[in-house]
Amino acid sequence: MIDLRSDTVTLPTPAMRRAMAEAEVGDDVYGEDPTVNRLEAMAAERLGKEAGLFVVSGTMANLVSILTHCGRGDEIIIGHQSHTFLYEAGGSASLGGIHHYAIPNQPDGTLRLEDIEAAIRPDNVHFARSRLVCLENTQNRCGGAVLSPEYTDAVCHLAHGHGLSVHLDGARIFNAAVALGVEVSELTRSVDAVGFCLSKGLSAPVGSVLCGSAGFIAETRRWRKAVGGGMRQCGVLAAAGIVALEEMVDRLAEDHENARLLAEGIADARGIAIDPSKVRTDIVILEVTSERVSAAQLVAALLERGIQMTAFGPTQIRAVTHYGITEVDIQTTVGAIREVMGGMG
Numbered sequence: 001m002i003d004l005r006s007d008t009v010t011l012p013t014p015a016m017r018r019a020m021a022e023a024e025v026g027d028d029v030y031g032e033d034p035t036v037n038r039l040e041a042m043a044a045e046r047l048g049k050e051a052g053l054f055v056v057s058g059t060m061a062n063l064v065s066i067l068t069h070c071g072r073g074d075e076i077i078i079g080h081q082s083h084t085f086l087y088e089a090g091g092s093a094s095l096g097g098i099h100h101y102a103i104p105n106q107p108d109g110t111l112r113l114e115d116i117e118a119a120i121r122p123d124n125v126h127f128a129r130s131r132l133v134c135l136e137n138t139q140n141r142c143g144g145a146v147l148s149p150e151y152t153d154a155v156c157h158l159a160h161g162h163g164l165s166v167h168l169d170g171a172r173i174f175n176a177a178v179a180l181g182v183e184v185s186e187l188t189r190s191v192d193a194v195g196f197c198l199s200k201g202l203s204a205p206v207g208s209v210l211c212g213s214a215g216f217i218a219e220t221r222r223w224r225k226a227v228g229g230g231m232r233q234c235g236v237l238a239a240a241g242i243v244a245l246e247e248m249v250d251r252l253a254e255d256h257e258n259a260r261l262l263a264e265g266i267a268d269a270r271g272i273a274i275d276p277s278k279v280r281t282d283i284v285i286l287e288v289t290s291e292r293v294s295a296a297q298l299v300a301a302l303l304e305r306g307i308q309m310t311a312f313g314p315t316q317i318r319a320v321t322h323y324g325i326t327e328v329d330i331q332t333t334v335g336a337i338r339e340v341m342g343g344m345g
């Protein structure tokens with residue numbers, strides 16, 4: 001199988017398996033797991049923050065950050081195409097009583113500064129209290145779109161000027177940094193909190209790290225416990241995360257190259273619309289424009305040929321490149337798509 005459904009399907013590397021087997025561990029709820037402590041410190045340093053919190057998932061990183069920033073009846077301003085708004089089971093609403101003000105993501109993944117400003121509510125008993133702006137980099141639904149350091153700084157400047165904080169869902173922040181050729185800390189320098197996934201392109205089996213100020217992270221520990229995320233000897237997991245940060249960041253460039261090859265290979269295929277110049281990272285979203293073949297039919301036909309992708313709505317399909325996907329796999333995939341689109345109907 002050539003599994004392009006997501007970069008979450010990546011398997012741990014041999015170096016991760018070894019590090020996991022040999023990890024020194026303790027009770028992390030007591031703060032006594034040396035491997036977790038090391039991962040949290042490493043991640044915080046890399047992102048230019050004071051402290052880090054190892055959590056189960058990207059969803060939990062976003063959830064405990066939002067729960068820590070906001071109380072009941074507070075409001076977050078968030079993109080309508082964001083992962084938190086679409087795919088996290090409404091956790092901050094159901095668990096925290098937190099209101100969502102969704103504003104449009106532009107095709108390049110950004111939220112317009114004017115839209116953010118217009119969404120910030122005046123202090124008035126009629127209104128929920130605006131508390132937090134949420135950004136996502138890279139922006140998954142916008143095809144792995146990359147937000148620049150300057151844009152991120154501008155959003156933070158606006159939010160902070162109105163007394164709001166900024167949370168960055170950086171599930172794939174290292175993809176953004178590699179695509180832009182900048183240090184990841186440039187993308188996170190002005191945000192109050194940022195979470196990133198170890199378990200996607202970085203290939204660790206489990207986990208995310210949420211980073212922010214020491215005081216903020218101390219508060220998030222209570223929420224992590226409350227949502228059942230206090231793990232004990234989880235240094236066995238953190239050990240893989242350390243290898244991910246040390247060995248798996250630079251190679252993301254290969255995934256980006258493979259995504260670009262895929263997009264270029266199918267750009268002129270019958271019944272497919274895609275602009276390869278928009279493919280900046282590991283995510284390829286193709287539009288099926290054919291009247292003969294639906295997105296679901298293309299996904300099914302590829303599955304028969306040993307290739308997995310995700311239907312992203314009635315006309316869109318998402319393919320994600322990652323560790324374990326080779327250039328040959330991409331050539332096979334391009335051939336299969338061209339064959340199906342040329343030959344069906």
Ligand SMILES: *Cc1c(COP(=O)(O)O)cnc(C)c1O
Nearest residue numbers: 057058059060083136140169171
């Ligand atoms: C995958 C993802 C998450 C959630 O991560 P999980 O570890 O799957 O919970 C959050 N935000 C974005 C943008 C993601 O792509």
